Amino acid sequence: MMHSQRDLLLGLHAEIEGKRRQLLALDPSEFWSSKSQRAYSGCVADIVQHLDVVLHYLHEAVASVRNQIYLEEELCPA
DSSP, rough: HHHHHHHHHHHHHHHHHHHHHHHHHHHTTTTTTHHHHHHHHHHHHHHHHHHHHHHHHHHHHHHHHHHHHHHHHHHHHO
C-alpha cells in the first residue's frame, strides 16, 4: 500500500512540476506593458509561488512515505 501511495505522490509531483514549467514558459513579462498584461503576469507569478509551496509539501510527503517503506522493510524483511 505504501508503494502505491508513493507512486501516486510521485506522479502528482511530476504533473504539478510540468504545469509549473508551462506557466513559467507563458510568462512574457519583459514584453508586456499594458496594465492588464502586467496583472496577468502577476497572477502567473502568484500561481507559480503557490505551486512551489505545494511541491515542497509533496516532497515532504514522498520523503515520509519512503521512510515508512524503509522502516517496514527493515522490520518485516521478505
